[in-house]
Amino acid sequence: MQKPLAGLTHRNLVRELTAGVTLLAIAIPLNIGYAQIAGLPPTAGLYALIVPTIVYALVVSSRQLVASPDAAAAALVASSIGGLAAAGSADYATLALAQAILSGIMFVLLAVFKLGFLANFLSKPILVGFVGGLALDILVSQIAKMLGVKIDSGGEFVDKVAGLVTGLGTANLWSIAISAGSVAVLLIGKRYLGQVPWALVVLVAATVLVVTAKLDQAGVDVLGEVPAGPPALTWPVIDWTMWLALVPSAMALTLVTTAEGLLVSRSYGEKRGYRTSPNRDLFAFGLGNLAAGASGSFAVGSSTSRTAAMDQAGSRTQLPSFVLAAGTLLLLLFGTALLADIPSPAIGAIVGVAILPLLGIRDFASLWRTDRFEFAVGAVCFLVTLFVGSIPGIVVAFVLALINLAKRAANPAIDVLEASGEPGGSLLDEAPKGEVTAPGVIVIRLAAPLFFANGAVFGDAVKKSVRRAVDAGNGPVRHLVIDMEAVTDVDVTGAESFEAMLTWLEREQIDLSFSRVRPDARQRIEQLGLLGDRRTYPTNRDAISALTKGNE
Template sequence: MQKPFVGLTAKNALRESMAGVTLLAIAVPLNIGYAQIAGLPPTAGLYALVLPAVLYALVVSSRQLIVSPDAAAAALVASSIGGLAVAGSADYLTLALAQAILCGLMFFAAAFFKLGFLANFLSKPILIGFVGGLALDIMVSQIAKMLGVSINSGGEFIEKATDLVTGLGGINWWSALLAALSIAVLVTGQRLLRAVPWALIVLILGTIVMVTTGLEDAGVAVLGPVESGPPRLTWPVIEWSMWLALVPSALALTLVTTAEGLLVSRSYGEKNGYKTSPNRDLFAFGLGNIAAGASGSFAVGSSTSRTAAMDQAGSRTQLPTVVMAAGTLLLLIFGTALLEDIPSPVIGAIVAVAIVPLLGFRELAALWKLDRFEFIVGVVCFLVTLLVGTIPGILVAFVLALINLAKRAANPAIDILAADGDPSDSLLNEATIGEVTVPGVLVIRMGAPLFFANGSVFSDAVKRAVRQARDTTPPTHVVIDMEAVTDVDVTAAESFVELRTWLTGRGITLSFSRTRLPLLNRLTQLDLIGDSTVFETNRAAIAALGVKEKA
């Protein structure tokens, strides 16, 4: 039996506070790396851990979901703003702030209109492909950083990959060695002691090496000066045309965060016995993004990896987020000088290790075994995102989702019911349609709403059933079991009218059974009932039609 959820108490306050220290140790190096991916100063990543995180924690319904920029969001920011301004410039930062505010407004709208269901269009294969494409694009930049190779980090994937390959002759071997050692410590440490903040340890050790050995003189890049001081409230001032240009990318960020964030929030709530509210969580994401845009940061979303780390640490409240925010604020005020000598290859190693699980190769291999069409959906989304761009990737994702939906809806379950059609009776599939046990009566059940994609499919299935049944006992009655039909659209109604005419021309009456009242009203509105009889059950239909069952 699941234990009831217990919130913050005096007994668990120490554990929650220590989890906050762990979260701080994880978040600082990662957010510095994600800010660099986004083409923004390190402070943009650190500012996201202060005001946006606190406001989100105070409003969200989830007790564990951690809000922060992540690798996918950072790549989306870079790819979408890179064509509008030069990375690192003041205009670039202003656009990133505006983009975060647009995300916040979209989250507010989604919460107000209760549109969280739209995230369901981003199925698992689509998310795997989309995030995997972004992750591989990021990985090229991090490999270049680890090897000390200069590439155009704001270019397309092919351009960056080409720069990396052609630049391999200029590898800085000290950078490569430092990155290799960092990866070894991160991977080995996480396997042996997952609770230890290895990213922070690697960051500290790498900085000590840089300070004591003078590797900067050997060409190893460092983070450089970091602006000190707390986040300052600001507001981006740009032209309306630029606001409009940011809408598609902000929509993509909102959709991906909604899909992943609500799923993770619900899963941890169910796991640990507390309720979550999707619309409240959407509002919290909106508040966090508005705060990010107004305090010098960029778009924030859910962090699956950090949420999992807090769950493993035993945290069951949002107190760790508040502790992390306090620690980051102290770092910004008093400790930014400690960040200047952090070696870039170490940051690259930390980010690379963090995004390897996002590449999705293992998940794609599993999809290949489970469902080839879903696998193709994931691969197409992966390739479009990687080779064409993030916005085309999200558009293709939605098109593929609709194609997948239409494909499944266009092939609904259509059952020919034996005897009285009760679920306890045997069901005959289309291969054995002629084996109907009630002479003269076909009871046919449609297992989905009738609409433009499957109206003709259903009509053809009924005709085929009638033709095959005529080989044994010519049917005189067709009864449509409407229990699983929730709606009928105009296009499907036209197919239904044509079916009724076809049946009437062969002396076959059409009846309905188990029709819900709202659907009955809809059928009447579409003039589909006509002279047909509506029965409460299939057995009542058979009895009323005066047909005796075979002994």
């Protein structure tokens, strides 16, 4: 088992500690903003940086992945719990704890039963659409905060937009000025001096301005008093029906985090030359979420932006996460008074700039250029998430994933080499060159497992190729050779379709032979009774040669 601080040496200790201070400067303002997005007090975001962070860092296999609530998770929490309790109430906070615990249990189950592959159903277009819809919903709330306009942040997207538009007349000029300055500093600073924690710089400068100029008296909204003290161990006590009501949203949180978290973990492991364990990472997410639910926080996921920031800072261990936890604890013990006068427009600007990349504009443009169907999948997921809700969005995402999978599986590449001795061409794609057959022989290669989605398609392809060979004047077809090299499996439905094809071949007096059958596939087709007394040859050339000699 990998040590919690694997990769740490006396040579990189200072660099890792410095990266931890940078992470602290980035995480505190963002987590305060994410807690507000989720409809929770600032402490919920700060508590996530202590116990959950420590637990996760002690268990995870990745040396760099940073665990924390992110914008998408916060929006999911708000959209899913908003219909069950009033944002800001004690019941609402309790439901957020229960949701994190459910998500933690699901992560642990995924790890124990090695079911992380389920997240693979969330393809890139689906993730882009789902996260993009959440991001745009968040952005509207942050724009209202930046303008000083009061809207119902827990409402539907259309209601938020309507509230923002109708409330423009109440916008506060000082709030607009703080927001504009904050956005300018964040964007320009990130472009030219990316190593500087500009979010912290913006918070400090905006807070000093508000305090010295007493802008809170001029209508600028501030964070307000933040309770001091460490997180306390707790456990949500709710009715079992509420636990059931939280299951779909917890499942959505789990799947989105699994898809993104495992991808980021693997990519950085490959990039920096260390091994990662997907199941162990899922287990770490599970324990981290259980810790979040038991320490007053909310659902924890992977932070791609913070992980990238740590990589750029030269960090190659989990030490920055421990520095983050220690620094946040000290802040909660001795420095919460410093947080009270932070202006909300500055928080809105920080969160707004952070989620801009999540809108997926470049990704959608790329999908439009490369694959219109994939673009449509992402767009539908985006619109459903935005206008119907996050849970329907994730359901639609899975349905679209299955449709996309079925569409591709039902149309496999079927290469056909006809009796004339020239490549006959694939029914779907160009046939490979350089392979020829003897007169009266057709070789067909199915480049996929034979199963319920393509069994009938394969049978029709065989009939079509035989008829096409005859119509071309190449004489009667007497032998069919099926190249089985790419057929890794056969299911019962596929076998039934195959039997129907065999009946047709017998009626047409066409012999059947198999070529290059894989050992595992051979066992399967024998079990299904498809082989019988039919001959099997190791290569296409051997099969064709034997058949040709039989015709002499």
